[in-house]
Amino acid sequence: MLKMKNKMAPPAYLKLYESGELNNRIAGLNKILNQCTLCPRRCKVDRLSGELGCCEAGANLKVASVFPHFGEEPPLVCRFGSGTIFLTHCNLRCSFCQNYDISHQGDGEKISETRLAYLMLNLQKKGCHNINFVTPTHFAPQIISALPEAIEMGLNLPIVWNCGGYESLKVIKLLDGIVDIYMPDAKFSVSNYAQKYANAKDYFMILKLVLKEMQR
């Protein structure tokens, strides 16, 4: 008979934190910021010096909203909600985006990594079952940099990476053992539509590569 898996298994990143590997991953992610190739747009702008690429995200974290979300996929919501943190800006920028004010117009508040750590803890105190980063791709280094402080304050929830699927394979590999649950949208399978609505002709080719790595 198959054994039921423990529903409250500890989050993956605790092991990396204890071994010191989490700091290596943070260094690896931060290295990408001064010639940004965090996503397949590969803008190569120096975000740390204030240059902006296609996503218009700068050096500092920008967050649009933080709340226990009850409209996510039911296994993430359970009883007390998915602890959702909506990041401002987006690397995909679909023309039909339902969060246009956040993704295209940049609505949100600049926050420090310490503040992000406190926000995660607050969601945990509210009983949320996970920390769900929505559209995190362009802020991957800053988000993961906030983790050690959050862990030291007692963070013990799995991380959900709720992204648009237009990801860098290198970044997804750096997130191995940090992210517990990937929830990418698969938006286009036809190049012409990906080009027309998101200016991303190679979307489906990239998506297939990163989905395999996420699944692994």
Ligand code: SF4
């Ligand atoms: S994250 Fe933004 S700046 Fe970096 S490559 Fe992607 S679109 Fe360009």
